[in-house]
Amino acid sequence: MGLLARVGAGDLAALARLATYVENQEPLGLEAIERLYASTGRALTIGLTGPPGAGKSTLIDGLISTWRERGLRVGVIAIDPTSPLSGGATLGDRIRMRERPDDAGVFVRSMASRGRRGGLAPATAAMIHLLDAAGFDRVLVETVGVGQEEVEITRFVHLTVLLQIPGSGDGIQALKAGLLELADIYVVNKSDLPGADLLARELSGIAALSSSLDPKGEDAVPVVRVSAVNGDGIVNLVDAIERIGVRRRDASNLDRIARAELVAVMTESIRTRVEAATNRADIDRLVREVADRRQTPRRAAEEMLAALSR
Amino acid sequence: MSESTQSTERTAPIRVLIAKPGLDGHDRGAKVLVRALRDAGFEVVYTGLFQTPEMIANAALQEDVDVIGLSILSGAHQALFPRIMDELRAKSIKALVVAGGTIPDEDVEPLKALGVAAVFGPGTPFQAVIDFLHENAPFRVDEL
Ligand SMILES: Nc1nc2c(ncn2[C@@H]2O[C@H](COP(=O)(O)OP(=O)(O)OP(=O)(O)O)[C@@H](O)[C@H]2O)c(=O)[nH]1
Ligand SMILES: [Mg+2]
Numbered sequence: 001m002g003l004l005a006r007v008g009a010g011d012l013a014a015l016a017r018l019a020t021y022v023e024n025q026e027p028l029g030l031e032a033i034e035r036l037y038a039s040t041g042r043a044l045t046i047g048l049t050g051p052p053g054a055g056k057s058t059l060i061d062g063l064i065s066t067w068r069e070r071g072l073r074v075g076v077i078a079i080d081p082t083s084p085l086s087g088g089a090t091l092g093d094r095i096r097m098r099e100r101p102d103d104a105g106v107f108v109r110s111m112a113s114r115g116r117r118g119g120l121a122p123a124t125a126a127m128i129h130l131l132d133a134a135g136f137d138r139v140l141v142e143t144v145g146v147g148q149e150e151v152e153i154t155r156f157v158h159l160t161v162l163l164q165i166p167g168s169g170d171g172i173q174a175l176k177a178g179l180l181e182l183a184d185i186y187v188v189n190k191s192d193l194p195g196a197d198l199l200a201r202e203l204s205g206i207a208a209l210s211s212s213l214d215p216k217g218e219d220a221v222p223v224v225r226v227s228a229v230n231g232d233g234i235v236n237l238v239d240a241i242e243r244i245g246v247r248r249r250d251a252s253n254l255d256r257i258a259r260a261e262l263v264a265v266m267t268e269s270i271r272t273r274v275e276a277a278t279n280r281a282d283i284d285r286l287v288r289e290v291a292d293r294r295q296t297p298r299r300a301a302e303e304m305l306a307a308l309s310r
Numbered sequence: 311m312s313e314s315t316q317s318t319e320r321t322a323p324i325r326v327l328i329a330k331p332g333l334d335g336h337d338r339g340a341k342v343l344v345r346a347l348r349d350a351g352f353e354v355v356y357t358g359l360f361q362t363p364e365m366i367a368n369a370a371l372q373e374d375v376d377v378i379g380l381s382i383l384s385g386a387h388q389a390l391f392p393r394i395m396d397e398l399r400a401k402s403i404k405a406l407v408v409a410g411g412t413i414p415d416e417d418v419e420p421l422k423a424l425g426v427a428a429v430f431g432p433g434t435p436f437q438a439v440i441d442f443l444h445e446n447a448p449f450r451v452d453e454l
Contacts, residue, residue, distance in 0.1 A: 002452075002453040002454050003452050003453065003454055004454055012371065012372060013371050013401065013402065013403075016371055016372050016373065016374040017374055017450075017452055019374060020322075020325075020374045021452075023322070024321055024322040026321060028452065028454055031454055032454060035454075082353075083348060083349070085349075086348060086349045086350065086351045087323060087351045088323060088347065088348035088349060088350060088351040088352045088353060088354065089323075089348060089353045089354065090344055090345070090348045090354050090356060091353060091354060091355045091356070091373075092355075092356050094355060094356075094357055094369060094373075095356060095357055095358040099357075099361075099364070099365035099368045099369055100368070101364040101365060101367065101368035102364075107372055108372055109372060109373065110355050110373060112323070112353050
Protein backbone atom coordinates (compact mmCIF):
# COMPACT_ATOMS: atom_id res chain seq x y z
CA MET A 1 0.00 0.00 0.00
CA GLY A 2 1.21 3.51 -0.77
CA LEU A 3 1.60 6.24 1.81
CA LEU A 4 -1.66 8.04 0.96
CA ALA A 5 -3.79 4.96 1.39
CA ARG A 6 -2.05 4.13 4.65
CA VAL A 7 -2.55 7.68 5.96
CA GLY A 8 -6.21 7.37 4.99
CA ALA A 9 -6.40 4.22 7.11
CA GLY A 10 -5.04 6.10 10.13
CA ASP A 11 -1.46 4.77 9.97
CA LEU A 12 0.67 7.30 11.91
CA ALA A 13 3.95 5.80 10.65
CA ALA A 14 2.86 6.55 7.08
CA LEU A 15 1.75 10.03 8.14
CA ALA A 16 5.16 10.66 9.71
CA ARG A 17 6.90 9.49 6.55
CA LEU A 18 4.72 11.67 4.35
CA ALA A 19 5.33 14.60 6.71
CA THR A 20 9.03 14.34 5.90
CA TYR A 21 8.39 14.66 2.16
CA VAL A 22 6.05 17.58 2.80
CA GLU A 23 8.51 19.29 5.12
CA ASN A 24 11.33 18.90 2.59
CA GLN A 25 9.06 20.13 -0.23
CA GLU A 26 10.08 17.11 -2.27
CA PRO A 27 8.03 16.11 -5.34
CA LEU A 28 6.32 13.32 -3.42
CA GLY A 29 5.25 15.77 -0.70
CA LEU A 30 4.01 18.39 -3.16
CA GLU A 31 2.05 15.72 -5.04
CA ALA A 32 0.54 14.47 -1.77
CA ILE A 33 -0.86 17.91 -1.01
CA GLU A 34 -2.22 18.16 -4.57
CA ARG A 35 -4.19 14.99 -3.93
CA LEU A 36 -5.24 15.78 -0.35
CA TYR A 37 -6.13 19.45 -0.53
CA ALA A 38 -9.76 18.93 -1.55
CA SER A 39 -10.35 16.97 1.64
CA THR A 40 -8.88 19.60 3.94
CA GLY A 41 -10.72 22.43 5.68
CA ARG A 42 -12.24 20.36 8.45
CA ALA A 43 -9.76 20.99 11.26
CA LEU A 44 -9.80 24.02 13.51
CA THR A 45 -6.26 25.41 13.28
CA ILE A 46 -4.70 27.26 16.19
CA GLY A 47 -1.41 29.11 16.52
CA LEU A 48 0.38 29.28 19.87
CA THR A 49 2.98 31.95 20.16
CA GLY A 50 4.87 34.00 22.72
CA PRO A 51 8.37 34.60 24.00
CA PRO A 52 10.94 31.81 24.49
CA GLY A 53 10.23 29.77 27.58
CA ALA A 54 6.71 31.16 28.12
CA GLY A 55 5.41 27.60 28.44
CA LYS A 56 3.96 27.01 24.96
CA SER A 57 4.95 23.34 24.77
CA THR A 58 3.89 22.61 28.35
CA LEU A 59 0.53 24.24 27.67
CA ILE A 60 0.05 22.22 24.48
CA ASP A 61 0.42 19.04 26.53
CA GLY A 62 -2.50 20.19 28.70
CA LEU A 63 -4.57 21.18 25.66
CA ILE A 64 -4.01 17.74 24.13
CA SER A 65 -5.33 16.04 27.27
CA THR A 66 -8.41 18.25 27.43
CA TRP A 67 -9.34 17.77 23.79
CA ARG A 68 -8.72 14.02 24.02
CA GLU A 69 -11.15 13.87 26.95
CA ARG A 70 -13.68 15.49 24.64
CA GLY A 71 -13.03 12.85 22.00
CA LEU A 72 -11.22 15.09 19.54
CA ARG A 73 -8.04 14.10 17.68
CA VAL A 74 -5.14 16.53 18.04
CA GLY A 75 -2.22 17.16 15.67
CA VAL A 76 0.69 19.36 16.75
CA ILE A 77 3.40 21.07 14.71
CA ALA A 78 6.15 22.37 17.00
CA ILE A 79 8.71 24.68 15.44
CA ASP A 80 12.16 25.45 16.80
CA PRO A 81 14.86 27.65 15.27
CA THR A 82 17.47 26.45 12.79
CA SER A 83 21.00 27.60 13.56
CA PRO A 84 21.96 30.11 10.87
CA LEU A 85 25.59 29.02 11.20
CA SER A 86 25.33 25.25 10.83
CA GLY A 87 21.88 24.71 9.34
CA GLY A 88 21.24 22.25 12.18
CA ALA A 89 18.62 22.56 14.90
CA THR A 90 17.78 21.36 18.37
CA LEU A 91 14.12 20.36 18.46
CA GLY A 92 13.22 20.39 22.14
CA ASP A 93 9.49 21.05 22.33
CA ARG A 94 8.68 17.38 22.57
CA ILE A 95 10.34 17.10 25.99
CA ARG A 96 7.40 19.02 27.50
CA MET A 97 4.75 16.90 25.87
CA ARG A 98 4.06 13.45 27.24
CA GLU A 99 4.48 10.60 24.77
CA ARG A 100 1.16 8.87 24.21
CA PRO A 101 2.18 5.64 22.52
CA ASP A 102 -1.22 4.02 22.90
CA ASP A 103 -3.23 6.92 21.56
CA ALA A 104 -3.63 7.14 17.77
CA GLY A 105 -5.57 10.38 18.33
CA VAL A 106 -2.40 12.39 19.01
CA PHE A 107 0.38 13.21 16.56
CA VAL A 108 3.24 15.56 17.43
CA ARG A 109 5.79 16.62 14.86
CA SER A 110 8.81 18.87 15.42
CA MET A 111 10.00 21.11 12.60
CA ALA A 112 13.06 23.30 12.21
CA SER A 113 12.57 26.83 10.90
CA ARG A 114 15.12 26.20 8.10
CA GLY A 115 15.92 29.82 7.45
CA ARG A 116 12.37 31.12 7.31
CA ARG A 117 11.81 34.18 9.44
CA GLY A 118 8.79 35.08 11.51
CA GLY A 119 8.76 32.02 13.79
CA LEU A 120 7.52 29.50 11.22
CA ALA A 121 9.07 26.84 8.97
CA PRO A 122 8.89 26.97 5.15
CA ALA A 123 6.36 24.14 4.88
CA THR A 124 4.17 25.13 7.83
CA ALA A 125 1.01 25.71 5.80
CA ALA A 126 1.45 22.47 3.85
CA MET A 127 2.02 20.56 7.10
CA ILE A 128 -1.21 22.01 8.50
CA HIS A 129 -3.02 20.72 5.41
CA LEU A 130 -1.48 17.28 5.84
CA LEU A 131 -2.63 16.93 9.46
CA ASP A 132 -6.04 18.34 8.55
CA ALA A 133 -6.41 15.78 5.75
CA ALA A 134 -5.26 13.02 8.11
CA GLY A 135 -8.34 13.67 10.20
CA PHE A 136 -7.09 15.66 13.16
CA ASP A 137 -9.90 17.81 14.52
CA ARG A 138 -7.60 20.37 16.12
CA VAL A 139 -4.25 21.32 14.62
CA LEU A 140 -1.93 23.32 16.85
CA VAL A 141 1.13 25.18 15.63
CA GLU A 142 3.74 26.20 18.20
CA THR A 143 5.93 28.94 16.78
CA VAL A 144 9.55 29.55 17.58
CA GLY A 145 9.75 31.68 20.74
CA VAL A 146 9.21 35.13 19.27
CA GLY A 147 8.84 38.81 19.96
CA GLN A 148 5.95 41.13 19.20
CA GLU A 149 6.81 41.71 15.56
CA GLU A 150 6.57 38.08 14.48
CA VAL A 151 2.96 38.03 13.36
CA GLU A 152 3.38 35.49 10.52
CA ILE A 153 1.55 32.72 12.34
CA THR A 154 -1.70 34.71 12.44
CA ARG A 155 -1.89 34.54 8.66
CA PHE A 156 -2.04 30.76 8.43
CA VAL A 157 -4.40 29.66 11.21
CA HIS A 158 -7.99 30.30 12.21
CA LEU A 159 -6.99 31.82 15.52
CA THR A 160 -3.90 32.72 17.48
CA VAL A 161 -3.25 32.36 21.19
CA LEU A 162 -0.59 34.68 22.59
CA LEU A 163 1.19 33.64 25.78
CA GLN A 164 2.66 36.14 28.22
CA ILE A 165 4.18 35.45 31.62
CA PRO A 166 4.31 37.53 34.81
CA GLY A 167 7.35 39.50 35.77
CA SER A 168 8.82 39.78 32.30
CA GLY A 169 10.68 42.98 33.13
CA ASP A 170 9.72 46.15 31.31
CA GLY A 171 6.17 44.88 31.17
CA ILE A 172 3.34 45.48 28.87
CA GLN A 173 4.21 49.03 27.93
CA ALA A 174 6.72 47.61 25.48
CA LEU A 175 4.05 45.54 23.79
CA LYS A 176 2.42 48.32 21.86
CA ALA A 177 2.03 46.90 18.40
CA GLY A 178 2.30 43.60 16.64
CA LEU A 179 1.05 40.30 17.97
CA LEU A 180 -0.93 42.00 20.71
CA GLU A 181 -3.08 43.57 18.00
CA LEU A 182 -3.58 40.38 16.03
CA ALA A 183 -3.95 37.67 18.67
CA ASP A 184 -7.44 36.30 19.38
CA ILE A 185 -6.81 35.15 22.95
CA TYR A 186 -4.32 36.40 25.53
CA VAL A 187 -3.03 33.79 27.95
CA VAL A 188 -1.32 34.69 31.20
CA ASN A 189 0.68 31.50 31.72
CA LYS A 190 2.61 30.68 34.90
CA SER A 191 -0.26 32.17 36.91
CA ASP A 192 1.14 30.23 39.86
CA LEU A 193 3.93 32.85 39.98
CA PRO A 194 3.70 36.33 41.55
CA GLY A 195 2.63 39.15 39.29
CA ALA A 196 -0.04 37.23 37.36
CA ASP A 197 -2.85 39.48 38.62
CA LEU A 198 -1.11 42.61 37.52
CA LEU A 199 -0.33 41.19 34.08
CA ALA A 200 -3.92 39.98 33.61
CA ARG A 201 -5.24 43.45 34.54
CA GLU A 202 -2.88 45.16 32.12
CA LEU A 203 -3.83 42.81 29.30
CA SER A 204 -7.54 43.23 30.03
CA GLY A 205 -7.06 46.98 29.89
CA ILE A 206 -5.41 46.76 26.49
CA ALA A 207 -8.11 44.39 25.23
CA ALA A 208 -10.92 46.70 26.41
CA LEU A 209 -9.31 49.77 24.87
CA SER A 210 -8.72 48.06 21.51
CA SER A 211 -12.29 46.83 21.46
CA SER A 212 -13.72 50.28 22.23
CA LEU A 213 -11.69 51.76 19.38
CA ASP A 214 -12.49 48.97 16.91
CA PRO A 215 -14.56 50.26 13.99
CA LYS A 216 -16.21 46.85 13.57
CA GLY A 217 -17.04 46.70 17.27
CA GLU A 218 -15.25 43.40 17.81
CA ASP A 219 -15.55 41.92 21.29
CA ALA A 220 -12.61 42.45 23.61
CA VAL A 221 -9.92 39.78 23.34
CA PRO A 222 -10.40 37.40 26.28
CA VAL A 223 -7.65 37.12 28.86
CA VAL A 224 -7.28 33.60 30.28
CA ARG A 225 -5.17 32.87 33.32
CA VAL A 226 -3.47 29.51 33.13
CA SER A 227 -0.86 27.45 34.88
CA ALA A 228 0.37 24.96 32.33
CA VAL A 229 2.35 23.01 34.96
CA ASN A 230 -0.52 22.36 37.33
CA GLY A 231 -3.35 22.46 34.80
CA ASP A 232 -5.29 25.40 36.24
CA GLY A 233 -7.34 27.30 33.68
CA ILE A 234 -6.71 24.98 30.75
CA VAL A 235 -10.36 24.01 30.43
CA ASN A 236 -11.25 27.73 30.31
CA LEU A 237 -8.71 28.20 27.55
CA VAL A 238 -10.11 25.30 25.53
CA ASP A 239 -13.61 26.73 25.95
CA ALA A 240 -12.43 30.15 24.74
CA ILE A 241 -10.69 28.58 21.73
CA GLU A 242 -13.82 26.63 20.82
CA ARG A 243 -16.06 29.65 21.19
CA ILE A 244 -13.88 31.96 19.10
CA GLY A 245 -13.06 29.15 16.67
CA VAL A 246 -16.66 29.10 15.50
CA ARG A 247 -16.49 32.77 14.56
CA ARG A 248 -13.07 32.50 12.98
CA ARG A 249 -14.29 29.95 10.49
CA ASP A 250 -16.69 32.27 8.73
CA ALA A 251 -16.24 32.97 5.03
CA SER A 252 -14.27 36.20 5.44
CA ASN A 253 -11.68 34.52 7.64
CA LEU A 254 -11.37 31.52 5.35
CA ASP A 255 -10.73 33.94 2.49
CA ARG A 256 -8.16 35.74 4.60
CA ILE A 257 -6.20 32.51 5.18
CA ALA A 258 -6.48 31.36 1.57
CA ARG A 259 -5.26 34.75 0.37
CA ALA A 260 -2.29 34.72 2.75
CA GLU A 261 -1.20 31.30 1.65
CA LEU A 262 -1.63 32.09 -2.01
CA VAL A 263 0.53 35.20 -1.63
CA ALA A 264 3.15 33.30 0.38
CA VAL A 265 3.41 30.50 -2.17
CA MET A 266 3.49 32.94 -5.06
CA THR A 267 6.20 35.07 -3.48
CA GLU A 268 8.28 31.98 -2.86
CA SER A 269 7.89 30.66 -6.39
CA ILE A 270 8.72 34.02 -7.93
CA ARG A 271 11.88 34.05 -5.86
CA THR A 272 12.94 30.57 -6.94
CA ARG A 273 12.05 31.27 -10.58
CA VAL A 274 13.97 34.53 -10.67
CA GLU A 275 16.94 32.77 -9.17
CA ALA A 276 16.69 30.00 -11.74
CA ALA A 277 16.26 32.44 -14.65
CA THR A 278 19.15 34.73 -13.73
CA ASN A 279 22.66 33.45 -14.05
CA ARG A 280 25.39 34.10 -11.52
CA ALA A 281 27.36 36.39 -13.81
CA ASP A 282 24.33 38.63 -14.33
CA ILE A 283 23.72 38.84 -10.60
CA ASP A 284 27.38 39.64 -9.94
CA ARG A 285 27.30 42.35 -12.61
CA LEU A 286 24.14 43.92 -11.14
CA VAL A 287 25.59 43.80 -7.64
CA ARG A 288 28.71 45.59 -8.93
CA GLU A 289 26.63 48.26 -10.70
CA VAL A 290 24.51 48.91 -7.62
CA ALA A 291 27.59 49.07 -5.37
CA ASP A 292 29.27 51.50 -7.81
CA ARG A 293 26.14 53.68 -7.88
CA ARG A 294 25.77 53.15 -11.63
CA GLN A 295 22.30 51.67 -11.14
CA THR A 296 19.67 51.93 -8.38
CA PRO A 297 18.70 48.78 -6.44
CA ARG A 298 15.21 49.15 -7.87
CA ARG A 299 16.36 49.25 -11.53
CA ALA A 300 18.64 46.25 -10.94
CA ALA A 301 15.76 44.32 -9.41
CA GLU A 302 13.55 45.20 -12.40
CA GLU A 303 16.20 43.80 -14.70
CA MET A 304 16.29 40.53 -12.74
CA LEU A 305 12.52 40.28 -12.87
CA ALA A 306 12.58 40.88 -16.61
CA ALA A 307 14.52 37.61 -16.92
CA LEU A 308 11.26 35.85 -16.07
CA SER A 309 9.52 36.95 -19.24
CA ARG A 310 12.41 36.12 -21.55
CA MET B 311 1.97 4.87 -8.16
CA SER B 312 2.38 8.57 -8.73
CA GLU B 313 3.86 10.25 -11.75
CA SER B 314 6.02 12.44 -9.51
CA THR B 315 9.62 11.43 -9.24
CA GLN B 316 11.24 10.28 -6.04
CA SER B 317 14.36 12.16 -5.00
CA THR B 318 17.41 9.97 -5.23
CA GLU B 319 19.56 11.88 -2.83
CA ARG B 320 19.15 13.57 0.51
CA THR B 321 17.96 17.17 0.15
CA ALA B 322 17.45 18.01 3.82
CA PRO B 323 19.34 17.64 7.10
CA ILE B 324 19.58 14.18 8.68
CA ARG B 325 17.07 13.91 11.54
CA VAL B 326 18.31 12.33 14.75
CA LEU B 327 16.48 11.37 17.94
CA ILE B 328 18.62 11.44 21.06
CA ALA B 329 16.92 9.52 23.84
CA LYS B 330 17.90 8.78 27.37
CA PRO B 331 16.42 5.47 28.45
CA GLY B 332 16.66 4.19 31.98
CA LEU B 333 16.49 5.67 35.41
CA ASP B 334 19.72 7.57 35.90
CA GLY B 335 19.20 11.31 36.04
CA HIS B 336 22.31 12.45 34.18
CA ASP B 337 21.89 13.95 30.78
CA ARG B 338 24.87 16.22 30.46
CA GLY B 339 26.56 13.87 28.02
CA ALA B 340 23.41 13.61 25.94
CA LYS B 341 22.97 17.37 25.87
CA VAL B 342 26.54 17.98 24.76
CA LEU B 343 26.06 15.46 21.96
CA VAL B 344 22.81 17.16 20.91
CA ARG B 345 24.68 20.43 20.65
CA ALA B 346 27.60 18.91 18.72
CA LEU B 347 25.23 17.32 16.22
CA ARG B 348 23.29 20.54 15.78
CA ASP B 349 26.54 22.38 15.11
CA ALA B 350 27.36 19.73 12.50
CA GLY B 351 24.11 20.48 10.67
CA PHE B 352 21.84 17.72 11.97
CA GLU B 353 18.27 18.30 13.14
CA VAL B 354 18.16 16.77 16.58
CA VAL B 355 15.03 15.88 18.49
CA TYR B 356 15.77 15.58 22.19
CA THR B 357 13.19 13.91 24.39
CA GLY B 358 14.73 14.18 27.84
CA LEU B 359 15.31 11.78 30.71
CA PHE B 360 13.62 8.56 31.82
CA GLN B 361 12.30 7.40 28.48
CA THR B 362 10.68 3.98 28.31
CA PRO B 363 11.13 1.80 25.20
CA GLU B 364 7.52 2.60 24.21
CA MET B 365 8.10 6.34 24.51
CA ILE B 366 11.30 6.17 22.47
CA ALA B 367 9.64 4.18 19.70
CA ASN B 368 6.67 6.56 19.65
CA ALA B 369 8.89 9.63 19.30
CA ALA B 370 11.03 7.96 16.63
CA LEU B 371 7.94 6.98 14.67
CA GLN B 372 6.20 10.36 14.76
CA GLU B 373 9.36 12.36 14.12
CA ASP B 374 10.38 9.96 11.30
CA VAL B 375 14.02 10.23 12.30
CA ASP B 376 16.83 8.69 10.28
CA VAL B 377 18.92 7.92 13.35
CA ILE B 378 18.17 6.99 16.97
CA GLY B 379 20.98 7.67 19.44
CA LEU B 380 20.56 6.01 22.82
CA SER B 381 22.58 7.52 25.60
CA ILE B 382 23.04 5.36 28.65
CA LEU B 383 25.08 5.55 31.85
CA SER B 384 23.21 3.35 34.20
CA GLY B 385 24.51 -0.05 33.17
CA ALA B 386 20.93 -1.05 32.52
CA HIS B 387 21.64 -1.51 28.83
CA GLN B 388 21.44 -5.30 28.98
CA ALA B 389 17.87 -5.09 30.18
CA LEU B 390 16.79 -2.09 28.12
CA PHE B 391 18.25 -2.58 24.66
CA PRO B 392 16.43 -5.82 23.80
CA ARG B 393 13.13 -4.17 24.78
CA ILE B 394 13.88 -1.03 22.77
CA MET B 395 14.91 -3.01 19.69
CA ASP B 396 11.77 -5.18 19.98
CA GLU B 397 9.62 -2.09 20.23
CA LEU B 398 11.24 -0.51 17.15
CA ARG B 399 10.83 -3.73 15.18
CA ALA B 400 7.18 -4.03 16.22
CA LYS B 401 6.57 -0.56 14.78
CA SER B 402 8.65 -1.31 11.63
CA ILE B 403 10.99 1.59 12.41
CA LYS B 404 13.92 1.49 10.00
CA ALA B 405 16.16 4.11 11.60
CA LEU B 406 19.85 3.51 12.24
CA VAL B 407 20.32 2.81 15.95
CA VAL B 408 23.53 3.79 17.72
CA ALA B 409 24.43 3.78 21.39
CA GLY B 410 26.75 5.81 23.57
CA GLY B 411 27.81 5.90 27.18
CA THR B 412 29.56 3.62 29.62
CA ILE B 413 29.10 0.25 28.04
CA PRO B 414 31.71 -2.43 28.91
CA ASP B 415 33.68 -3.89 25.98
CA GLU B 416 32.30 -7.37 26.45
CA ASP B 417 28.75 -6.06 25.98
CA VAL B 418 29.42 -4.42 22.62
CA GLU B 419 29.10 -7.53 20.46
CA PRO B 420 25.80 -8.63 22.05
CA LEU B 421 24.38 -5.15 21.41
CA LYS B 422 25.47 -5.32 17.77
CA ALA B 423 23.83 -8.71 17.51
CA LEU B 424 20.60 -7.01 18.59
CA GLY B 425 20.87 -4.57 15.69
CA VAL B 426 22.68 -1.62 17.28
CA ALA B 427 24.90 -0.35 14.44
CA ALA B 428 27.63 1.21 16.56
CA VAL B 429 28.57 1.67 20.18
CA PHE B 430 30.48 4.84 21.06
CA GLY B 431 32.36 4.64 24.33
CA PRO B 432 33.32 7.59 26.54
CA GLY B 433 35.85 9.86 24.86
CA THR B 434 34.81 9.02 21.29
CA PRO B 435 35.53 12.18 19.26
CA PHE B 436 32.30 13.83 18.07
CA GLN B 437 33.72 13.87 14.56
CA ALA B 438 33.81 10.05 14.57
CA VAL B 439 30.12 9.96 15.49
CA ILE B 440 29.27 12.60 12.88
CA ASP B 441 31.17 10.75 10.15
CA PHE B 442 29.52 7.48 11.07
CA LEU B 443 26.04 9.00 10.85
CA HIS B 444 26.76 10.64 7.50
CA GLU B 445 27.98 7.34 6.10
CA ASN B 446 25.30 5.11 7.54
CA ALA B 447 22.05 7.06 7.90
CA PRO B 448 19.57 5.15 5.75
CA PHE B 449 18.06 6.71 2.65
CA ARG B 450 14.47 5.61 2.38
CA VAL B 451 12.24 5.43 -0.67
CA ASP B 452 8.44 5.35 -0.69
CA GLU B 453 5.47 5.28 -2.99
CA LEU B 454 2.63 7.72 -2.73
N1 LIG C 1 5.93 27.96 37.24
C1 LIG C 1 5.52 27.59 36.03
N2 LIG C 1 6.43 27.16 35.15
C2 LIG C 1 5.99 26.79 33.92
C3 LIG C 1 4.62 26.87 33.55
N3 LIG C 1 4.51 26.45 32.27
C4 LIG C 1 5.75 26.12 31.86
N4 LIG C 1 6.65 26.32 32.83
C5 LIG C 1 8.09 26.07 32.79
O1 LIG C 1 8.70 26.97 31.89
C6 LIG C 1 9.79 26.35 31.20
C7 LIG C 1 9.63 26.49 29.72
O2 LIG C 1 8.48 25.78 29.30
P1 LIG C 1 8.24 25.35 27.79
O3 LIG C 1 6.92 24.71 27.71
O4 LIG C 1 9.40 24.62 27.28
O5 LIG C 1 8.21 26.80 27.12
P2 LIG C 1 8.14 27.16 25.56
O6 LIG C 1 7.41 28.44 25.45
O7 LIG C 1 7.61 26.00 24.80
O8 LIG C 1 9.68 27.39 25.22
P3 LIG C 1 10.38 27.50 23.76
O9 LIG C 1 9.74 26.47 22.86
O10 LIG C 1 11.81 27.21 24.05
O11 LIG C 1 10.17 28.92 23.29
C8 LIG C 1 9.80 24.90 31.68
O12 LIG C 1 10.75 24.77 32.68
C9 LIG C 1 8.40 24.69 32.21
O13 LIG C 1 8.34 23.70 33.22
C10 LIG C 1 3.68 27.33 34.54
O14 LIG C 1 2.47 27.41 34.32
N5 LIG C 1 4.20 27.68 35.75
MG1 LIG D 1 8.46 24.96 23.19
